[in-house]
Amino acid sequence: MSLKTIQVALWALAAAAAIALPIAYLSQTPVTQRSSGVATVGGPFVLTAANGQPFDSKSLVGKPYALFFGFTHCPDVCPTTTAEMTGFLGELGDKAKDFRVLFVTVDPARDTPEALKDFLSSFDPRIVGLSGSQEKIDAVVRAYGAVATRVDLDGGNYTMDHTASVFLFGADGRLVSTLDYKENPTVKLQKIKNLLGV
């Protein structure tokens, strides 16, 4: 590291502290008042699983789970995340027997339960694909504080901008942490292990 880099880094730190300290001070009092202790991310839903059966989020009660959004016409991020979750499930083996992994489509128009089943056939069979009406999907996306926007491409096709993080919930249904797409896989796996207490 050159002297110049160190100087720049120090100035950046000083600048960050100058901004962060007053904010931390200002937000000190309200924080205790705001905390209600109740998770604001997530909520009940009934969707259709890839096997065609209804899936009620009530069935998740008492078990830790992971939920992420995707769509099967996404050949880059979605298979990467799904494959990574497959790898984690494989690595955890029986330790993950109470752990549910849910893939919720943000593109129900194209992702019928059959299409999801087809897509997920390449991955761990424990990953549950969920589809439903556009209204139901929109409600789930909103409840999880996620984003899903259709973007038209040339040639009549379209893609979906969507939240790519994986949400991790504890057995009590509260959001525990999220896995960021760019995060190191070792860190992701550790977060899941922490969630499962293994």
Added chain:
Amino acid sequence: MKKALFLSLAASVLTVSAVAHAFDKGPLKIDHPWSRETAAQASTGAGFLSIQNYGKTPDRLVAIKSSISDDVQVHTMTMEGGVMRMRELKNGLTIPPGGEVKLQPGAEHIMFMGLKGPIKLGEDFTATLVFERAGEVEVTFKVEPAGAKPAAGHQH
């Protein structure tokens, strides 16, 4: 240490075989084009490769043609606040002189839209890359498993 951990984990997930193949066209070297197996009904597939420019002038990948789909686009992928966005690079992809551009999962990539059939393991396919200066070059895409990642140690 950190790297070793990452490598072992990456290897345990799914890693593209380190067997490389490359194609030359003028000052350009196209390295290891690969794709991922798709589900039976999939209508979209992805392609990845890297291009090195040993010349003194920039070149640009302006089009890709393939028999597996009629519409092939180059997309960027960005993450902002955890939201994934894909956009077509309508003006093509520039390869700077003396530089390298990597198309890989989580970054720029090739999209085969409207697949005529699924991309299958063991069924490598060809595509023609059209460069502004270097012209056309046919390359073979090796098909890897559905969630394959680039080989972590694959360097030239």
